Amino acid sequence: MKKLLEITLGIVTSIGGFLEVGSLATSAQAGAAFGYQLIWAIVLGTICLIFLVEMSGRLAAVSKQPLAGAMRDRFGYPFFLIPLVAMSLLGVLVLASELGGLSLALQLVTGASFPWWAPLGAFAAWLLLWKGTFSIIEKGASLFGLITLVFVVAAFRLHPDWTRAAAGALPSMPRHEPMRYWFIAVSIMGASIAPYLLYFYSAGAVEDKWNETDVPVNRITATFGMSFGGALSVAVLVVAALVLVPRGIRIERFDQIALILTPIMGRSGFFLFAAALGIACFGAMLEIALSVAYLVSQGFGWKWTEDARPRDVARFSLVYTATLIGGAIIVIVGVDPLAITLMSMALTSALLPIAIVPFLILMNDPHFVGQHRNGWISNTVVCAIVGLAFVLAVVSIPLELMGS
């Protein structure tokens, strides 16, 4: 009974924490520009994420080491510096896009101008990290995050053609605008396979003192939680396809996404969208700021935990504070939030091998995971999808930059 509750809670946590500005913006863009055709990118990204999340939980449960610590341990300091720098900078960039999403949500609700919300939102996130504990942040963010289920409700109300949607789950060549098609596909995969989630998840497993008995539960919660989470992204895509395509709306600015629920749910749809966007982004900000702090602190062997007073984990607290400030500066400077979201998601795809290849080597090293090593299925699936995302990213990012 207790196990069942644990599994349910784990799944609910993953669903509530899944959607953030990256998946939301990329799925909405895909739906608006290509109908159901890009659902396959969400499917591939989600499958890869299931394997990776399961792996990072298993690593922490078996080796009692979080991912970042194990990476320095196994590969040594000089090599570790590469993922450390790449993933920290990427973290700041992704945090900026989440903060952009939160600011937009606040602007939608209040009608007050955009740049003011960024420092305020960053400060609120910082305050919660400063005062809160790991379980408050993890459970709180994901329970409130369940509001994102509104997209599933909306998708069902539109009575989509499920056979056509299912056809979109199989990869196909673009019928028009090939450059844009591949760039959005890459952004979707980058948004689904978020490396910061792995650092967060494995550190959380260590904070919660997992051991080998947690391996089966971890497998179930990762599989179902991430699958349902992926279904949320598909719902956003379906809603965007059915609402925006007939009206001929192409998403060029962030606030155009804001109206996708209004035709279905009226004025309350508008506010539900703003609430879902704001909460999802706020939760992701907390997770990203913590992930960067975990990555740096574990890598350098500093004391790290979200459950101590900030003065007792001074450098750890300094890192999440600096990450939030860095993200806020990018938004305040006034970079276009939609552009930064799409670009940071595509960039994530391009940088994936740096984070994932060493991770895979770790998961095949009996020195770390003993008999709980990866099987050939997980190795093959992760390699194939990460490889595909990387190749598509390397080809499509320069084209997108030249085009715009």
Place this chain on the structure above:
Amino acid sequence: MEIAVVRDLLDKQLIDRDGEALGRADGVVMAYSADAPPRIMYFELGAQTLARRLPRPFQGVLAWLGHRLSPRGSSPYRLEVSRIIQLGRTIKIDIDGTRSAARETERWVRDHIIGRIPGS
């Protein structure tokens, strides 16, 4: 028991006798003289040790950064290998970390930055 320096010592998490983090083994120092067999003496911790492990172009920048940022200059801190009391995924050293120089930067950040923010 056979110990491989790079696999089992270098870059491992070091903890004090209470299990609190001291840092990671940024370097391992071996002593050698003509009249005694070579012996592993110390773990070395610090920005300078880390800088020395990088390709040459980065060394200067990192040493400078470490010198500017760390409160006690960049001279590395040493922990005697003879004080190891547990060797595994983490390495436990028989010292009291609260006053150890290994935590000097942590204390500096606490006293000068984090500790000054209300609610810390």
